[in-house]
Amino acid sequence: MYELSNYNEALRAQIRSWLAEDVGSGDITTATTIPAGSQSKAVIHAKESGVIAGLPIAKLVFEIVDPSITFEAKVAEGDHVEKGTVLIVAEGSTHSLLTGERLALNLLQRMSGIATKTSAFVAALEGLKVRLVDTRKTTPGHRMLEKYAVRVGGGANHRFGLYDAVMIKDNHIKGAGGIRQAVEAARANIPHTMKIEVETESLEQVEEALACGTDIIMLDNMAPPMMKEMVSLIKSRSPQTIVEASGNVNLQTIKGIAECGVDVISVGGLTYSFNALDISLDLNAIKGGTAL
Structure with missing residues (x-):
């Protein structure tokens, strides 16, 4: 349902670097306390209600740590779950499960937090013809995942970076000497397929x-x-022009903003001011296929 062009070497390299940051020369606690060859079942569950995003990423973390781990998602990406819902059951080497636990949970919690917040904003816009989008106010290194989480929550994405659209802001206007100067300079130097926003x-x-x-x-x-x-002024003169609203948008103000007739509302807080969803992993040790 949700496109995730994340199964590529760029994302795998990021996950490997995040694992290296956490694991370093090795998971010393697990190595010194858990017998080699121990097998376990890990149950990942939600400790509060919310919208789940990041299941494929959690799976990829465990896959990179240890391809022999079995991973079964018990809910679908984008599902709204209640407290106590089992999200994932993973089984395999106890060492591998514990080594991948924190990174998998960190990503799953943060992405689900973004999806949950986005879903609340989408609900506030129910019945109104307006598009909710994010901004570039993302965590460095996590933009791909955070913008994906916005889509899972029912929102849409603004430009991905500085390279895929012209967005002339106050400092560009000052630097260029005015809106006209900035727009004309941009138009002279970009492909005809690229849009200009002011x-x-x-x-x-x-x-x-x-x-x-x-x-x-x-x-x-x-x-x-x-x-x-x-x-009203913009649409009367140029009906095809897209009107975007931004600034001071929250759950209390967004409906009133939408009712002004704008086409798009951008909310930076979707990706920079959210509460990670509380998600936990519980381990059940297994010996010879029987849970202890």
């Missing part, structure tokens, strides 16, 4: 962005009455 904070800036034929106009930190007025 961040605006006033009527004058909206007027200038419209005059330049900007593809997307962002209304930044505008109060709803002014935002509604700007949407």
Whole structure:
């Protein structure tokens, strides 16, 4: 259901580096306390309700640690689960399960936290024709996974990085000498297939962005009455222009912002201000195939 182009060498290399950071020269606690050859079953369960994201990533962590580990997801990606729900059952070497435990849980908890928060924002927009998107305010090294988690939660992605869209913000406007100068310079140097977005904070800036034929106009930190007025102005002059709202968006304000008629609402807090979902792993030692 959710596209995850994560099964590639780039992601595998990241996971290996994260494991190296955690494991270093070896898991000394497990090595000195658990007999070699010990086998166990690990049960991963939710300790609070939320939306689950990251099951394929947790599986990949254990696969890289030890390909012989069996991994069975008991829920589907994007499921809303209740406290106590068993998410995963993994079985194999006790050493391997304990070595991969923390990284698998860290990623699963963080991604599920993002999906859970995104889902709450999506619910607040029910019945309204507006798209909820994230921003580039992500954890360095985790953008691919965090933006994926937003999609699992029902949101969509804004640009992935600095390279896939032109987004002219206040400092670009200052540096270029104005919106027109910035838009014209960008248009002269990008492919015809790439869109240009301009961040605006006033009527004058909206007027200038419209005059330049900007593809997307962002209304930044505008109060709803002014935002509604700007949407009406933009759509009356250029119906095809996409209007995005950003700034001071939370669960209490998002519905009012959406009702102003914007097409897109971007929320940085989806990926930089969330609570990781509480998820735990319990180990049941096995000897000769029988649980102890």
